[in-house]
Amino acid sequence: MLDEPNDTELEEELRRVVTQVDSVPAVLVEAAVGAFTWRTVDADLAELVFDSLVDHDRAALVRGTQQGRMLSFQASNLTIELELTGTGASRRLIGQLMPPQRGSVDIRHARNVITVEADELGRFGADVQQAGPISIRFRPDPAIGQAPVVTDWVTI
Amino acid sequence: MEPDEVRSLVRAAAGGDGAAWKAIVERFSGLVWAIIRGYRLDAADAADVFQTTWLRLAEHLDRIANPERVGAWLATTARRESLRIARASSRTVSADEAAMAGAGYIDHHSPEQAVLDAEQAMLDSERARQLWRAFGALSARCQQLLRVLMATPPPSYAEVAAALDMPVGSIGPSRARCLDSLRQMLTDNVSAPL
Numbered sequence: 001m002l003d004e005p006n007d008t009e010l011e012e013e014l015r016r017v018v019t020q021v022d023s024v025p026a027v028l029v030e031a032a033v034g035a036f037t038w039r040t041v042d043a044d045l046a047e048l049v050f051d052s053l054v055d056h057d058r059a060a061l062v063r064g065t066q067q068g069r070m071l072s073f074q075a076s077n078l079t080i081e082l083e084l085t086g087t088g089a090s091r092r093l094i095g096q097l098m099p100p101q102r103g104s105v106d107i108r109h110a111r112n113v114i115t116v117e118a119d120e121l122g123r124f125g126a127d128v129q130q131a132g133p134i135s136i137r138f139r140p141d142p143a144i145g146q147a148p149v150v151t152d153w154v155t156i
Numbered sequence: 157m158e159p160d161e162v163r164s165l166v167r168a169a170a171g172g173d174g175a176a177w178k179a180i181v182e183r184f185s186g187l188v189w190a191i192i193r194g195y196r197l198d199a200a201d202a203a204d205v206f207q208t209t210w211l212r213l214a215e216h217l218d219r220i221a222n223p224e225r226v227g228a229w230l231a232t233t234a235r236r237e238s239l240r241i242a243r244a245s246s247r248t249v250s251a252d253e254a255a256m257a258g259a260g261y262i263d264h265h266s267p268e269q270a271v272l273d274a275e276q277a278m279l280d281s282e283r284a285r286q287l288w289r290a291f292g293a294l295s296a297r298c299q300q301l302l303r304v305l306m307a308t309p310p311p312s313y314a315e316v317a318a319a320l321d322m323p324v325g326s327i328g329p330s331r332a333r334c335l336d337s338l339r340q341m342l343t344d345n346v347s348a349p350l
Contacts, residue, residue, distance in 0.1 A: 032210035153211040
């Protein structure tokens with residue numbers, strides 16, 4: 001790439017300013033190093049395949065019936081649908097497992113884990129008042145003998 | 157850091173090596189942060205997106221198709237997640253804030269303005285403040301590109317392309333155009349009362 005000499009000079013000046021005002025906060029780097037401990041090695045990954053915030057085409061189809069944010073995660077044998085409704089202290093997470101089944105659902109959020117049970121229709125719910133990364137880990141009924149499933153992390 | 161070295165780190169981390177993970181975080185934190193801040197998210201949102209990006213990589217370590225390109229993978233993830241949250245900015249707005257915004261009270265204290273004010277206060281010379289002000293007046297696209305190019309350590313062009321969702325070939329010309337605009341803003345600002 002050919003540079004104007006002035007470009008390099010201006011860029012160096014800008015680099016100094018950006019470094020001065022906007023380096024990564026050390027506390028965030030520490031937290032990112034700590035993210036490694038949240039890793040689950042024994043689970044299937046359910047990848048984020050739909051988010052009503054960004055996937056407009058499908059969102060348009062459901063807009064008439066849904067007001068919250070809809071998220072869908074897909075693993076090989078399981079789909080996890082989440083709906084977030086309300087804001088702030090009244091915000092609630094409602095989940096649906098497909099195919100419907102019972103099991104334990106670990107809601108990993110705000111540096112905590114809340115465990116709730118999915119009913120026989122595969123439904124579960126919890127209050128999620130804080131903003132931040134969230135991920136669901138589903139542990140099927142041991143009688144079924146299937147591996148746990150974890151979703152991608154998303155920011156809510 | 158060479159591609160071979162990056163690939164070995166990703167494979168080691170996927171095998172449970174915490175030191176390798178730490179090395180990856182330290183190598184790419186600057187890039188991830190520059191992308192997120194290019195979306196002018198407030199401090200809390202930026203912190204959340206940053207953490208989400210790393211948590212997501214932790215779960216994907218043994219599933220990444222090209223481990224030597226983990227920087228581009230992180231860049232794409234950080235860009236998409238920033239965009240999501242930029243669109244969901246209402247997620248953290250309380251009822252009070254929403255009411256105030258509706259009544260027109262909040263205009264001068266938008267998160268963007270608060271971020272700019274805080275940043276201005278950190279600079280020690282008039283020239284630096286002028287430069288930062290001029291930078292803030294650039295188009296959003298130019299600010300995003302220049303922030304990513306200024307990341308420490310400097311990213312590869314493949315990582316910049318993933319960060320901005322643009323072809324590698326247009327990075328050089330865009331960079332030159334954005335620096336031109338910045339120079340123009342500085343010239344205009346010198347004579348204007350600030």
